[in-house]
Amino acid sequence: MTERVAPSSEQAQLPEPAVAIEWLNTMMLIRRFEERAGEMYAKAKVGGFLHLAIGEEATIVGSTRALRDRDYLISTYRSHGHTLARGSDPSRVMAELFGRVDGLCKGRGGSMHMFDLERRFMGGYGIVGGNLPLAAGFALASDYLGTDDATLCQFGDGASNQGTFGETMNLAALWSLPVVFMITNNQFGMGTSLERHSAVTDLLRKGEGFGVPGMRCDGMDVVETYNVTTEALRIAREERRPVLVEAVTYRFRGHSMADPEEYRTKEQVDQWRERDPLAVFGDQLVEAGLLDADERARMDAQTIERIDAAVAFADASPHPSPNALYDDIYVLGDQVRGWYSVDERTPTPHRGEDERGMDRADLPRSAEHGHAGTHSPNAGELKPADDAQQDED
Amino acid sequence: MAVMRYREALNAALREEMARDESVLLMGEDIGVFNGAFKVTAGLLEEFGERRVRDTPISENTIVGMGVGAAMTGLRPVVELMTINFSLLAMDQIVNHAASIRYMFGGQVKVPLVVRMPQGAGHQLGPTHSHSWEALFLHVPGLLVAVPTTAADAKGLLKSAIRDDNPVVFIEHEYLYGQRGEVPDDEDFTVRFGIAAIRREGSDVTIVGISRMALTAARAAKTLSEEHDIEAEVIDPRTLRPLDLDTILASVRKTNRCVIVEEGWPHGGVGANLAALIQEQAFDDLDAPVQRVTGADVPMPYSKALEQLAFPHEPQIVDSVLATFRDRTAHS
Numbered sequence: 001m002t003e004r005v006a007p008s009s010e011q012a013q014l015p016e017p018a019v020a021i022e023w024l025n026t027m028m029l030i031r032r033f034e035e036r037a038g039e040m041y042a043k044a045k046v047g048g049f050l051h052l053a054i055g056e057e058a059t060i061v062g063s064t065r066a067l068r069d070r071d072y073l074i075s076t077y078r079s080h081g082h083t084l085a086r087g088s089d090p091s092r093v094m095a096e097l098f099g100r101v102d103g104l105c106k107g108r109g110g111s112m113h114m115f116d117l118e119r120r121f122m123g124g125y126g127i128v129g130g131n132l133p134l135a136a137g138f139a140l141a142s143d144y145l146g147t148d149d150a151t152l153c154q155f156g157d158g159a160s161n162q163g164t165f166g167e168t169m170n171l172a173a174l175w176s177l178p179v180v181f182m183i184t185n186n187q188f189g190m191g192t193s194l195e196r197h198s199a200v201t202d203l204l205r206k207g208e209g210f211g212v213p214g215m216r217c218d219g220m221d222v223v224e225t226y227n228v229t230t231e232a233l234r235i236a237r238e239e240r241r242p243v244l245v246e247a248v249t250y251r252f253r254g255h256s257m258a259d260p261e262e263y264r265t266k267e268q269v270d271q272w273r274e275r276d277p278l279a280v281f282g283d284q285l286v287e288a289g290l291l292d293a294d295e296r297a298r299m300d301a302q303t304i305e306r307i308d309a310a311v312a313f314a315d316a317s318p319h320p321s322p323n324a325l326y327d328d329i330y331v332l333g334d335q336v337r338g339w340y341s342v343d344e345r346t347p348t349p350h351r352g353e354d355e356r357g358m359d360r361a362d363l364p365r366s367a368e369h370g371h372a373g374t375h376s377p378n379a380g381e382l383k384p385a386d387d388a389q390q391d392e393d
Numbered sequence: 394m395a396v397m398r399y400r401e402a403l404n405a406a407l408r409e410e411m412a413r414d415e416s417v418l419l420m421g422e423d424i425g426v427f428n429g430a431f432k433v434t435a436g437l438l439e440e441f442g443e444r445r446v447r448d449t450p451i452s453e454n455t456i457v458g459m460g461v462g463a464a465m466t467g468l469r470p471v472v473e474l475m476t477i478n479f480s481l482l483a484m485d486q487i488v489n490h491a492a493s494i495r496y497m498f499g500g501q502v503k504v505p506l507v508v509r510m511p512q513g514a515g516h517q518l519g520p521t522h523s524h525s526w527e528a529l530f531l532h533v534p535g536l537l538v539a540v541p542t543t544a545a546d547a548k549g550l551l552k553s554a555i556r557d558d559n560p561v562v563f564i565e566h567e568y569l570y571g572q573r574g575e576v577p578d579d580e581d582f583t584v585r586f587g588i589a590a591i592r593r594e595g596s597d598v599t600i601v602g603i604s605r606m607a608l609t610a611a612r613a614a615k616t617l618s619e620e621h622d623i624e625a626e627v628i629d630p631r632t633l634r635p636l637d638l639d640t641i642l643a644s645v646r647k648t649n650r651c652v653i654v655e656e657g658w659p660h661g662g663v664g665a666n667l668a669a670l671i672q673e674q675a676f677d678d679l680d681a682p683v684q685r686v687t688g689a690d691v692p693m694p695y696s697k698a699l700e701q702l703a704f705p706h707e708p709q710i711v712d713s714v715l716a717t718f719r720d721r722t723a724h725s
Contacts (some may be wrong), residue, residue, distance in 0.1 A: 072466075089622065106499035115498035122465065127489050133455040134490065137462015137470075144418065144444065144468060152450060167455035328500030329534050329560035 012223040017290045021299075022227060023065060023222055026304045027057040027278050030081040030151050034253075036307045037080065037097055037111075041257050045315070046097045050111050050191055053081040055252035059124030061245065062217075063152060064227025065309045066233055072120050072138040072151040077112035078251075079124025086121040088114070090306055091313035100317035100381050107320050108328070128189075129162025131155060132181070136168050139177035143240070150237045151179040152229070158189025159208050161198060168242050172242035173211030180232040181244045184219065191263040197314055207244035219249030220275045252276075290334065399541075400570040402548035403433045403509075407471065409580050410443055410555045414469065415442040417555055420456050421449045421473030421509075424593045428474045431511060431570050443675050453482035457508055460558075461490045463634055464506040470553055476522050477564065479511040480557040484529075491560035492535030507551070511565040513605055520692035521563040524698070525656035528663050529601060530562040531633045537586055540604040544574030546631055549584025549657055550636045557586070566605045572673060586600060588637035591644070598650040598714050603663050606686075606705060613710035623714060633663060641667070642675050649680040650717040656704045657680035659687040681717035 007065075014020050034052040041050045041293075053060060056078075064085040075082040080093055088104060096103030097111055104114055115123040122138060123133040135153030142149040159165060165290055172179050181329045200206055204214030216226035224248055232243040250272040254261050269339060285291040291299075397405070411417045423430055425448040427437035438446040449456045453474055460470040474480050480487065491504050514523040530538045537559050541547040547565065554561040576582075592607060593614050602610030607629035614625035626644050630637060645651050651671055653664035666687035671683050689703040 014668075018480055027646020104499070105497060105501070108499050109497045113497045114503055117498075117501045122462075125490075127485055130458070130489060134465070134484060136455070137459035137464070138466055140459055141463045141466035141468050143462070155504035161589060164455055165456065167450070167452035170450055171455055171459065176449075319403070329496050330537075331495070331503055 008198045010152070012221065014223060014288055014290070015226070017258050019289075020285055020290055023061050023226075024278075024291070025299055025303070026061045026065075026085055027222065027281065028300055029306065030057045030060060030084055031278050032300075032303045032307045033084060033093070033310070036311060037094070037255070038257065039130055040094075040097065040311065043265065046111065048110050048112070049077070050097070051078040051255065052253045052257075053078050053251065055272065056184060056186060058222035058281065059182075059219035059225055059247040059249045062219075062222040063154070063182055063229040063245075066226050066229035067152055068149070070149045072121065072142075072146070072149065073121050073133070073152065073154070073156045073319065074122040074135045074138070075114075075125055075133060076128070076156060076159070077123045077126045078156075080111065082124070083114040083119075086116060086119045088116045088119060088121065089312040094307075094310040095313040095317045096323070097186060098314040098317065099319065100314055101320050101324075102313070102317035106324070106328075112173045119357070122217065129155065129159040129164040131160075132159070132164045132168040133303045135179055136172050136177055139172065139179035139236075140175065143175070144180055144211055149178070150233050150238050151177075151178060153181050154184060155181070156189065157183055157185040157187065157194055157203055158192070158197060159183075160203055160325070161189070163186075165206070166210060168214045169207045169210035169244070170244070176240045177242055178236040178240055179242045180229065180236050180384065181212070181242065182229065182232075183244065183246045185246050185248050188251075188255065188263065191259065191261075193263065202246075203325075204244060204246040207242075212242045212244045214244040214246060216246045216248065220272075220277045220280065222277060222281050249277075249279050250275075256376030265321060319383055394575045395572055395710065397542045397576050398649065399545055399572050399574065400431060400433050400549060400563075401542040402576050402721050403565065403572070404435060404437070405576070406548040406555070407434065407437060407438065410552055411437070411445060412702065413468075413580075414555075417469045417471065418445045418463075418680075419473065420449050420460060422449055422451055422453075422456075422475055423541060424448060424473050425706070427584055429473070430509065433509075433565075433570070434473065453479050455508075457483035457570075458486040458490065460506045461486055461494065461504055462474050464491075464504045464560070465494065465502050467566040469505045469682055471507040471509060474508060474510040474513035474565075475551075476512045476518075476722045478521050478524055478527050479693065480508070480510050480526070480562075483508070487530075487536070487560075492533045495559075496535060499686065504560045504565060505558045506560045507549075507554045508561070508565055509563045509565060511567045511570070513566045513701055514688070514693050515568050515570050517695055517697055517700060518693075523693040525604065526653075526702075527564050527633055527687060528657050528661060528666070530564070530659075531663060531666065534565065535560065539563045539586065539631065540633060541565070541584075541631060542602075542604060542607040542629050544572065545576045546584050546629075547589070548576050548587070549582055552583045553586055553617055553718050556583070564604065569608075572608075584631065586632040587637050588631065588636035589625060589640040591629055591640065592629050592631045593625065593627040595626035595648070596715060597624045597646040597648055598652060599626050599641070600647045600665075600710065600714065601651065601653045601667060601668075603633070603653075603657075605651060605657055606623060609705060610654050610710055613707045613714070616707060616711055617714055621711070621715065623718070625714060638670060638674070641671070645671055645675050646678045649678055651679070652684040652686060652710065652713045654686045654705055654710055656688050659690055662687055684713040685719055686713050701708040724725065
């Protein structure tokens, strides 16, 4: 059942020059963004946890470039690279890290919870393995609506041990859903190495018993990752069945910024760094004559300028107003009254709905039931919920 | 008006909403070929087909998570969990995702998902099938929580839940499934969230009954009237989020006494929460401490003799009401 594609020993053919350069550019963007994010964390501009994807750029760019614009992408708590690769503005991603109002999620999500509906980047999620069922849900929607949109679900080697992994593989295969599950095997579930956390270390095989065939790609090779993901997405989209792809890669930095890295040796890290995907792919393009050293340096300088601008933008963006604390918990429609949240509970006496300007005249209080009349929020809406406006009154 | 059972009313709500809106689909264990563990979905597979009525494997966390994902794209999935105890397997998706996604992503997306589940003791199903846990879901900002008691509310609230753009935890009751009630025939009949029903008017004491306990409270009120000359006002909140506190406070301000009845556990329960809200907002109107009648603070036992002791019945409610009338100084 296992399908192996593009053996790593042979170097895959480069794409069109403009495409190859765009890939390199995006990998650079992710690298420089992550490096700067780490610096900003050290300066306490960024709070919480910060998980960097340095080393994983080829996996991120190779896989996301295999997507169509309307395909869904969903990620993990290591999600900056995915949202950048999908085209989100680096300034807004940085502003999210800074917890500011201009952040992608208005400063509510932070590093682990990026989201960009417009680009069908369906989010980063902080619960390991929690995003797999959601991905199957997007694929279910594509199937239900008869579109040929596919879903690419990213997660790590550690997530392959969660119950949701088996449950979702089974359901996706059972219901023939157009979804590609990509294990970014960076060799560690936090600080626990693959051979210490998974009985089966050929992760591409872990879906087989659930009816999901596996493929593997060299996740340090952007071209191979692209090719394998493209084939996997083709199978998902055209043959209507899920595929598992294991991308073998490595993160050069710790799990998070708070990681002393006592679980691995410097030698191992150095060994993998020799395969630095950004350096290797850049060299490859220079060797192929698509780029000279000056152009490469200029690209890098321009990328750094973009990141400088992103930091300046994030720093200038205001902190959220205290009044925004309770925004967006609920979609407030006319059929729902009463206390949604305890935000209305203050030390002063409770203000009744009449005092809040809500007309209760039409609300039967003692009757057995009420008539809601003609409300029909979004009946028949089959498009993505792209309504980002404030529904609150 | 038609007289129908609570489960039939739920079935009618599902059927009408599916007919009305193509984006509504059902997922759950044994809801199709088996017609539902409690027959709520009977006949729907036949009527709407396998695309819209989906039997799932036994994978609660994943089917709820798929519902969340599908809802994020604009569909309106209704997921059935066979009992409320099984919802614990899906708690990650319900709390970390369904409830949080809109907020944590800055309002970019809605999650119009309904998760239905029955609760309640009395069928000797022991400690893994019999609990009453509206308090667990009430605790979570981002969720709406409905606890319908009557057939009409079951239908009207479920229709509202399906049409609502928020994730709704819809808590049914195993005992109530077979109970009959009058239900309007009108397909546009819905019951709004956040409006309590006053089941019985009275001026002496307010009894708030949650889920099935609204019925038990109404029976206790009858006894109080007939045997103790106490006229109780019985309030069924119908939804716990949003909560119609206005109606409860207005009643307490009139009666000056309040007893809250729930089937769930006492610590951190619905009654504990409501008693806190009432004393914060109406302390000066109270002539006696707010009383709670709750399920026993134990996992649900199997033995019928013990199980019957482990959830509230009419005499306990009567006793609690009478306690609010005692001259407290006499006991000190």
